[in-house]
Amino acid sequence: MSSARVEPIRPIVAPWAPDSWRTRPAVQMPTYPDKGELASCLDELKALPPLVTSREILGLKQQLADAQEGRAFLLQGGDCAETFSQCSSDTITNRLKVLLQMSLVLVHGLKLPVVRVGRFAGQYAKPRSADAETRDGISLPSYRGDIVNSPEFTEVARIPDPRRMIKAHARSAMTMNFVRSLIDGGFADLHHPEFWELGWVEQSPNAAEYQKMVTAIGDAVRFTEILIGRRMQSLSRVAFYTSHEALLLTYEESQTRQVPRADGWFNLSTHFPWIGMRTADLDGAHVEYFRGIANPIAVKVGPGVTPDALLRLIDALNPDDEPGRLGLIHRMGVGRIADNLPPLLDAVRREGRRVLWVCDPMHGNTESTSNGYKTRRFKNIREEIEQAFDLHAAAGTRLGGVHLELTGENVTECLGGARQLTEADLQRDYRSTVDPRLNYEQSLEIAMLIVRKRGGMSDPQGDS
Template sequence: MLGVPVRFPGEAPNLPPAAQQPDWPDRAALHAATAELASLPGLVAAAESDALRDRLARVARGEAVLLQSGDCAESLDGATPERVGGKFGLLGRMAAVLTEGSGLPVVQLGRIAGQYAKPRSSPLETLDGVTLPVYRGDLVNGCDFTARDRTPDPSRLIRAYGAASATLGMLRELTARHGTELWTSHEALVLEYERGLTRTTPAGTYDLSAHLVWIGERTRALDGAHIDFAAGIRNPVAVKLGPTTTPDEALALVDRLDPERRPGRLTFITRMGAEAVRDVLPDLVAKVTADGAEVVWVCDPMHGNTFTAPSGHKTRHYDTVIDEVRGFFEVHRALGTHPGGIHAELTAEDVTECLGGSCAISPDEVPDRYESTCDPRLNACQALDLAHELAARYVRHLDGA
């Protein structure tokens, strides 16, 4: 069916404010691109999103584990068999380690086939006295520091649809060949893209750009456009919660996004940082649990633990990542609740973006193979280290040790 009408900030006074949106200079081109998106088939099926919600309900009840991972920001030229196959294979290896250790089925959810946009701390960037729009991901503009590349380009919305479609085609072949399930997710950041792929079906309204979409820490305002959008779709949805989140805010998000209290509908992805997780998370979990809401609690140990390496690159240390994971498990053990899973930025590529791990990446090595256009990712070696650590944590948690 045709997409729902696309609404643009500033054109309807009753719309909630939308944070982190590009400043599209060519409004006519933007209208044309979103109209084209609305005429195209959905990338996923509504029934697939319903099936994922059923899988996530098992996670919420403590009967399964969620493994959500993938690139910080996908590139539009990354839809190749080698790259897609590498991501699929790494996720599968991590899931196998986690299943063996926990004894629980693993729901595999990729940051894939749509993770083309990123929120940024500033709309502009200055280099050598020249100021240009910041790079917001391939969905919006290019990474090269030129006026042509950095100008938001609505045609990229259509190119992203094509890249996502190609990626999904490869994933469907791989899952059929290996007899596995893999679901797709990304941050619902650029609302023109999300609304353009939203469809009204007999079962309700779905964002058919992915099986699950999440709302980020910078766009989770209760009165904002992103929460308004998420409240209106039937997909399972997630929200990232940072260290400033209050218990009342968490419960208000439950009321807004999961008023029927349906297990599997809402996931909270906590990104507290290793120093704050043990102090902030307990009150959030306790408040939501006391309300009776069965949400999925997932740990993002990456975003709260970023710092700058001597080379000037953003990086993370594997040991700090693991410390936040351990704090996450400690909180849930103390409260008698289920640590639902992990949300991590990682890649099958042999990059040197994060320090430590069994591959022992040193600060001097960070620039050697730094390929991310935004945030640093764990490489395959560090990702498997993480899987083994998670498996050990689940063994202890389930055994009560």
């Protein structure tokens, strides 16, 4: 009897094109009343310049591969849903500041490079639990983000308008242009972290700890430059990448292109698109679209996902087991993560699949208060992150990043934190049109928590 190894028969993969998703069931998609106007807007979008480059995309994929192996840590954060009105210099600058501050804390505490990915410059679409919203007996189409319609509860505002996709592209381009200008102009210079400070720093309960880190890094930079006799120019700028949930497939298709001297099709509207939990059906349109693009991608994984379903999704989205290609962003909720995450970790580890595990502690912990506000409790967010680190360590896997909804503004949307925000505080400065976000102070607390938690744990796979 021959002992030759028999290779498994690989399934036949159907041909892919940027529009092949149209042959699959598409959920969370608006219905545009004027099909001619939609076609005209899509033609216009296809002719517009891209927002990112394939070189940037491939560079991010390599950094995510490093995070996958424990050589870096992913910090992904930003607004739950951008609005056109928030495309302003102050909003963008403050968002950049808080991400820089958080990354400074992580670099100092983890002794690792931090991959900075913002939920901005394209996060204009949002999934909804129902197609219609009813108030006082009147039903109108749900608000699906500024790229689709307006939040005002009027018939005209809620009609899906395809020209909003062109406006979203323009706002995304403005945001990216300003971010790049700030970074190239020295805003992110590690020699001057005082440029990133927000007004709260002196009054915050975490101020002393943060300032101690800033001082320590500054001293280390100056000492090293004295030793080598020159200024380290590499510390004068950092790489920033964009991400958004690629929900509106008509828009994503219009931005999917081939480029010279690079194989494959790239979604050039963002560096790092992801699939939401509501659109992760293996046979659905979103998975079909995502399987064909060359970007690094991610998928949200909720408590209802089974190990078998997750493995089949991995096979579809990363059949070649490419490093840095696929992130799995688990969002379980503090009360469900201990039961639902370990079977998934065990299955993926047992099958030897290479993925980047990321914790989203926000979406599984949303609740409504007695005074009608949608909120999240800081202690639940904190505890889900802590449990995630412990569960990965127990499973022999690695938590390589976090995915947060946050803002650089002094909002009062999440309960608790260093200032112990209460339900009464929510009405003081609640600005979100969709989901509650961590404010800048709560965001920095999370960064310090990660340092204390991960910094005090040995790497389960021994590579960092």
